[in-house]
Amino acid sequence: MRVSERMKFDATESRVNQARAFALDTQDQAASGRKLRSVSDDPSGTVRVFRNRAKIENINQFRRTNDYVEGFLGKTEDALRSITDTIIRAKELAVQQSNGVWDAGSRKTVSHEVQQLSEQIVQLGNSTYGDRFIFGGFKTAHPPVSGDGHYGGDDGLIYVQLDEDTFRPINIPGRRIFEIAVKDSGTNGENVPLLRIVQDFRSALENNDVDEIFRSSSRLDGALTQLAEMTASLGARRASVRDAAERLDNLEEFVLSDNVKIESADPVSTALDMKRAETALSYTLNASSKVLGPSLMEFLK
Amino acid sequence: MPTGLQHILNMGGQSLGNSRMGIEVTGHNIANAQTPGYSRQRADIEANDPTQYGSLILGQGAKVSRIARAHNEYLEQALRRETQNHGRAESFDHNISRLEGYFNPDLNSTIRMRLDTFGSALRDFANMPEEPAMRIHLLETANTLTTTVNVTHSNVAQLQNDISEELAVDCDIVSQKLKEVANLNREVLALQMGDSTRPNDLEDRRDMALKELSQLMDVQMYKDDRGLYTVRGPGGHLFVEGIFSAEVRLDYDVAKGQPRIIASDFANTKGADITAKFTTGKISGMLDVRDKHAQKIRDNLNEFAQTFGQAFNQIHEKGFGRGGFSDVNGREFFEGVDGQYEAAQQISVSRLIQQDTDAIAAGMSPLTPGDNVIVNELIKTLNKPMFDKGTNSAVGFYDNFVATLGSAAMSAKNELKASQVVKANVETQKERVSGVSLDEEAANPSLQLRMRCSKQC
Numbered sequence: 001m002r003v004s005e006r007m008k009f010d011a012t013e014s015r016v017n018q019a020r021a022f023a024l025d026t027q028d029q030a031a032s033g034r035k036l037r038s039v040s041d042d043p044s045g046t047v048r049v050f051r052n053r054a055k056i057e058n059i060n061q062f063r064r065t066n067d068y069v070e071g072f073l074g075k076t077e078d079a080l081r082s083i084t085d086t087i088i089r090a091k092e093l094a095v096q097q098s099n100g101v102w103d104a105g106s107r108k109t110v111s112h113e114v115q116q117l118s119e120q121i122v123q124l125g126n127s128t129y130g131d132r133f134i135f136g137g138f139k140t141a142h143p144p145v146s147g148d149g150h151y152g153g154d155d156g157l158i159y160v161q162l163d164e165d166t167f168r169p170i171n172i173p174g175r176r177i178f179e180i181a182v183k184d185s186g187t188n189g190e191n192v193p194l195l196r197i198v199q200d201f202r203s204a205l206e207n208n209d210v211d212e213i214f215r216s217s218s219r220l221d222g223a224l225t226q227l228a229e230m231t232a233s234l235g236a237r238r239a240s241v242r243d244a245a246e247r248l249d250n251l252e253e254f255v256l257s258d259n260v261k262i263e264s265a266d267p268v269s270t271a272l273d274m275k276r277a278e279t280a281l282s283y284t285l286n287a288s289s290k291v292l293g294p295s296l297m298e299f300l301k
Numbered sequence: 302m303p304t305g306l307q308h309i310l311n312m313g314g315q316s317l318g319n320s321r322m323g324i325e326v327t328g329h330n331i332a333n334a335q336t337p338g339y340s341r342q343r344a345d346i347e348a349n350d351p352t353q354y355g356s357l358i359l360g361q362g363a364k365v366s367r368i369a370r371a372h373n374e375y376l377e378q379a380l381r382r383e384t385q386n387h388g389r390a391e392s393f394d395h396n397i398s399r400l401e402g403y404f405n406p407d408l409n410s411t412i413r414m415r416l417d418t419f420g421s422a423l424r425d426f427a428n429m430p431e432e433p434a435m436r437i438h439l440l441e442t443a444n445t446l447t448t449t450v451n452v453t454h455s456n457v458a459q460l461q462n463d464i465s466e467e468l469a470v471d472c473d474i475v476s477q478k479l480k481e482v483a484n485l486n487r488e489v490l491a492l493q494m495g496d497s498t499r500p501n502d503l504e505d506r507r508d509m510a511l512k513e514l515s516q517l518m519d520v521q522m523y524k525d526d527r528g529l530y531t532v533r534g535p536g537g538h539l540f541v542e543g544i545f546s547a548e549v550r551l552d553y554d555v556a557k558g559q560p561r562i563i564a565s566d567f568a569n570t571k572g573a574d575i576t577a578k579f580t581t582g583k584i585s586g587m588l589d590v591r592d593k594h595a596q597k598i599r600d601n602l603n604e605f606a607q608t609f610g611q612a613f614n615q616i617h618e619k620g621f622g623r624g625g626f627s628d629v630n631g632r633e634f635f636e637g638v639d640g641q642y643e644a645a646q647q648i649s650v651s652r653l654i655q656q657d658t659d660a661i662a663a664g665m666s667p668l669t670p671g672d673n674v675i676v677n678e679l680i681k682t683l684n685k686p687m688f689d690k691g692t693n694s695a696v697g698f699y700d701n702f703v704a705t706l707g708s709a710a711m712s713a714k715n716e717l718k719a720s721q722v723v724k725a726n727v728e729t730q731k732e733r734v735s736g737v738s739l740d741e742e743a744a745n746p747s748l749q750l751r752m753r754c755s756k757q758c
Binding site for chain 1: 334335341398401402404405406407413414416417418420421424425427428429431432664666668669670671672673674677680696700701703704705706707708709710711713714725728729732733734735736737738739740741742743744
């Protein structure tokens with residue numbers, strides 16, 4: 001085979017370039033700690049990294065939402081429990097005072113306590129979390145329960161996103177708490193404000209009207225049933241929020257490790273590659289200095 | 302009597318002349334050992350016609366019959382072809398890497414990242430629609446998102462402009478090279494007048510000019526019986542014939558789209574649009590990125606901004622805001638997405654919302670500050686299939702076109718590597734035939750003969 005001058009130089013040039021390019025690439029990988037540096041390094045991996053990153057961003061977001069929802073539901077549960085306690089106390093008093101041993105005087109005294117209870121109900125009904133009235137439905141900016149017990153909120157359910165595909169309502173619109181379906185003859189099938197039941201009870205005590213006290217007692221029972229239903233549904237919601245939080249932890253672990261697999265350079269193999277690149281380069285340079293050496297010209301004198 | 306002293310001296314003199322010629326050719330070779338495109342030359346020596354002396358036939362010494370260049374037309378063609386492929390692969394890889402760079406996974410300022418942040422702000426807003434701070438946060442992230450879309454669009458458009466500018470320069474180079482080939486044709490013609498010797502060095506230079514042309518674009522050529530090259534460019538357009546050459550230039554005067562490449566005819570200066578005819582060489586690699594890949598990305602960005610913006614607006618328009626906007630609806634969130642202009646260039650958050658974040662709609666019903674039904678619907682638009690005939694979401698669409706670009710860039714890298722290897726191979730083959738070896742020149746018989754002749758005579 002003929003070997004021309006240019007062949008020697010071209011071959012040397014291309015070999016040295018090759019060795020240098022490899023060295024540069026491994027150096028870059030080692031310095032950045034990344035093997036995924038452009039989309040073309042791994043197009044489908046890149047898309048997975050994009051998706052995982054979005055998931056991580058969302059997970060942080062869902063955690064914040066979770067914390068907020070926990071607080072909101074906790075506050076709702078506290079208020080609901082206190083309202084239930086109030087009604088239980090009223091029910092106790094109703095059972096006690098319907099008994100014939102009590103006279104008008106003692107009933108009058110008890111009516112003061114019932115008055116206290118009804119004020120408490122208004123207060124609890126207007127509980128807030130942050131600046132939001134929790135029982136107002138979508139009308140979160142104004143107190144939903146008025147002094148006379150009428151519910152002024154709406155039926156809006158505030159849904160929030162707990163994870164990628166779960167939207168759950170976090171609030172209980174006050175209508176289900178402060179308007180009680182009553183099954184006796186005193187109404188035309190309309191709901192009665194919770195507060196009115198308590199206030200009717202108080203009037204009955206003041207008027208020493210035992211029949212009315214009996215009726216109040218049964219209406220308070222109805223209210224308790226409704227409150228128990230609400231408490232149960234609230235409990236279920238808190239459980240699903242906790243579930244979602246747990247799922248987020250598992251997902252995060254998986255997503256993070258998946259991204260590390262795709263994006264990060266393995267330090268051991270990078271170090272070995274660098275050593276390899278260094279050796280290759282020094283051998284190439286060494287060999288080139290010999291190949292480019294003297295020609296026959298110099299020996300023909 | 303031919304065998305006199307005179308005759309012997311004549312033969313010796315001619316022989317000395319021959320070997321001097323050989324040494325001159327050797328010197329020429331050595332001087333050009335590193336000249337790109339140079340083909341090794343050699344002095345072909347042949348015996349003079351003998352004369353008859355009585356019944357004997359007597360030799361008459363030797364003469365240099367011609368100086369030939371070591372040249373293989375087949376290899377020359379193969380080299381031109383591989384130079385074209387490599388030129389194309391190189392410019393395609395270079396430009397698509399630039400395009401790809403705007404979507405790199407280690408950038409934090411990509412549309413994809415901004416979209417995630419925007420989604421996050423939407424969810425915060427859904428949790429607390431009453432809170433003015435959430436509205437401001439949402440506006441800020443929306444502004445960042447639209448700016449990023451604008452910037453990405455302008456990056457891609459700028460890349461197209463940069464390529465056009467480089468094309469203009471390359472068109473000038475092509476015109477010059479074509480003129481050079483025509484001039485070399487003229488010189489070859491002049492040197493051949495009345496003489497059949499082949500002007501080796503001129504042919505080398507012409508081959509070199511053609512190789513440089515091949516690096517830029519499609520070139521076909523054939524030699525006519527006078528040894529002149531006729532050159533045809535992309536689409537068979539006549540570029541050089543005899544001593545005439547065409548001119549190639551970039552025409553910016555287009556109503557829509559990218560500047561076109563125009564090749565003039567020899568007589569007619571109006572010329573023909575050959576932009577779509579390039580299939581190989583550096584220029585075709587550049588055109589491919591400019592008119593196919595970058596344009597595709599640009600179209601995709603516009604579709605992304607327009608479809609997503611419109612879907613988002615459609616829901617937003619149903620909703621009610623806060624304060625002065627708590628009982629009026631029908632406002633759009635994004636502006637510039639009506640498709641009249643390029644949406645990715647135009648998209649921005651509406652002026653009304655910029656002035657007053659209360660105009661952002663959160664609720665389905667009027668006068669309900671805690672209502673987040675509309676925000677929840679807006680969150681769902683992020684994952685709602687609305688692209689590719691309702692099969693792909695906004696993020697999916699984005700991921701797809703970035704991955705498609707990445708795959709193109711990946712195969713460009715591989716093609717470049719392959720074309721480098723193939724081109725280097727053919728170059729080596731050509732060098733084997735045409736290259737100068739100092740060892741070989743040193744061992745040249747003329748050199749040795751010269752030494753001996755001078756001793757004898």
